Amino acid sequence: MVSINASGAPERPAAPAGAGKLYLAAWRWHFYAGLYVIPFFILLALSGMSMTWIAYLDGRDGEYTRVAVGEAVLPVSVQAEAAVAAIPGGTLIQYVAPRGPGLASIFRVDTGDVASMVTVDPYTAQVLDAFPRRSGWYDFLDNLHGDLLLGVTGDRMIEIAASLGMVLIVSGLYMWWPRQAGWRAALVPALGRGGRVAWRSLHGVLGFWISLVLVFFLVSGLSWAGVWGEKFVQAWSQFPAEKWDNVPLSDDLHASMNHGPKEVPWALEQTPMPASGSQAGAPGLPADQEIGLDSMDRLARRIGFDGRYQMNLPSGASGVYTFSRDSMSTDSPDPTSDRTVHVDRYTGNILADVRYEDYSWAGKAMAVGIALHMGTMGLWSVLANTVVCLSVVFLCVSGVVMWWIRRPAGQPRLAPPPLPRDMPLWRGAVLVALAVSLAFPMAGITLVAVLAIDQLVIARIPALRRVLN
Structure with missing residues (x-):
């Protein structure tokens, strides 16, 4: 393992030659991956930490x-009428039940492509506020994140950045x-020794x-990503088909219910939506009962949706009510209480x-x-x-500090x-890089691109070699 002398400069490793050279190769990859990763990790850590506190203290879309x-809660239909009246020309899309007796009901009302959220007092049907959906600080940070x-x-x-973060972890653990x-x-x-040694x-x-x-955070975050998540992992975690036996299906997937940030449980995104318009399904409402917001709310409560839940109204002739x-x-x-019901x-x-x-086991792991x-x-x-999050920020800052101390002064x-x-163990390094690249394709693409730039551009331009080496 490489040791550090009193001046902070790395000494030649005392370990066997092969292992020492592999250490230097890991250190070099750790350094280059960090160049790209550090600004992203700081941004992700700070935005993610802020979002957790905003969600806990203030919620989003008026939920608190x-x-x-x-004395008594008014029917949902009465509250909904007030919400729709507050948005001229609007169409009711969603009802979000309050989680407790001292909180407002929330209705989503759309006009064209504009989605608005309306908070309503469930006891008086008084409209308390109306504002664009997903327009608060939480959602700004969510989009940034x-x-x-x-x-x-x-x-x-x-x-x-997240994929190269896996390279950082593997190389860092090795070192x-x-x-x-x-x-x-x-x-x-x-x-006790201070300086770069302490850092x-x-x-x-x-x-x-x-x-x-950190591996857990990266993998759970990557599972929502466009390549590794949607095309490389999620596609292999389909919802059990037997749950949809003898039920007519729509051409739409559950992912169609996402509007901007992810809203549908990961395990259901690639699953087709059921379709209304048949006699299929288990008995829900009595045949002689009128179907509407109030009866659907009673059904949701009767089958176990207590406290806060969301009711999405049907979209189109074959659309369904979704709790x-x-x-x-x-x-x-x-x-583990996640639940989705289509009516x-x-x-x-x-x-x-x-x-x-x-x-599936993957869906359960993602839910948790x-x-x-x-x-x-x-x-x-x-x-x-x-x-x-604070630990990640410190790791990023301390990495920069160590480089600053180690760098040649004035150059x-x-x-x-x-x-x-002449690294004897180069085959092992290549195998590790290949394994990471296969597991995380964007990391592999980036590693290949960096190697190509290094060999085809930097190696041929002396000025760049002097600055980057």
């Missing part, structure tokens, strides 16, 4: 709007793994401790009742993983996420770790 508790406000381009940039110094040096920071110890120890947590509750939407702090708009029959227990990732499981998860050079020559 307070009201005085009255998800795609840098750049759409698909930003999504790909963040996916590359910090105790060989001669023992486990105490790997697990307890040595602060390196803090960086290595903290990175070692949170490595598995849903999931921790990702902060409906519940318990991801035929004409018969009131229940076409599908999808629960957490019905998810996203709740942990977003910190929606209560105050303890908010505090835990805060610790992780306009990037000064990466030295490139090892």
Whole structure:
């Protein structure tokens, strides 16, 4: 393992030659991956931490709007009439039930392509506020966190950063793994010597401790990404087809219910929506009962949707009423209580009742993983996420500080770790890089691009070689 002398400069490793050269190769990849990753990780950590606190303290789309508790809650249809009247020419899209007796009901009303949220006092049907959907600070940070406000381009940039983050973790663990110094040096920071040695110890120890947590955050975040998630992982985690036996299906997928940020549970996104217009399904409403907001709300309550839940109204002739509750939407702090129910708009029959227990193992892991990732499981998860986010920021800052101390003073050079020559274990390094590339395609594409630029551009331009080496 490479040691550090009193001046802070790396010495030649005392380990066997082959292992020492592999260490230098890992250090060099760690350095170059960090160049790209650090600004993204700082942004992701700070935006993610802010979102967890905003969601916990203030919610989104008016979900914590307070009201005085009255004698009786008015029918949902009466509240909805007031909400639609507040948006001239609007169409009712969604009802979000309050999670408690002292909170407002929320209605989504659309006019053309504009979605508005209207908060209504459930005891008086008084409209309290109306505002554009997903327009608060939480959603600004959510869009920044998800795609840098750049759409698909930003999504790909963040996916590359998260994928290269796996390279950082693998190379960092390899470098910090105790060989001669023992486990105490790997697990307890040595602060007594000060300078770069202390920074390196803090960086290595903290990175070692949170490595598995960081892998979890990266994988759960990548599962929503456009390439690794939607095309590489999620496509292989289809919802069990037997749940839809003898039920007419729409041409639309559950993903069509997403509007901007992800809203539909990961396990259901690629699953077709049921369609209204048949006699299929289990009995829901009595045949002689009128179908509408009030009867649907009573049905939802009767089958177990207590507290906050969401009711999406049918869209189109074959559309269905959809009741849903999931921790990702902060409906519940318990991801194992996730549930989605589709009801035929004409018969009131229940076409599908999808629960957490019905998810595949990947879907279950994602339901719990996203709740942990977003910190929606209560105050303890908010505090835990805060610790992780601050740790990530420290790792990024300490990496920059170590480079600043190590760099040649007064020289306009990037000064990466030295490139090892004649490395006997190069096949092992290539196999590790190949494994990471296959597991995370965007990392592989980036590694190939960097190697190509290095060989075809930087190696041929002396001025660039001097600055970047």
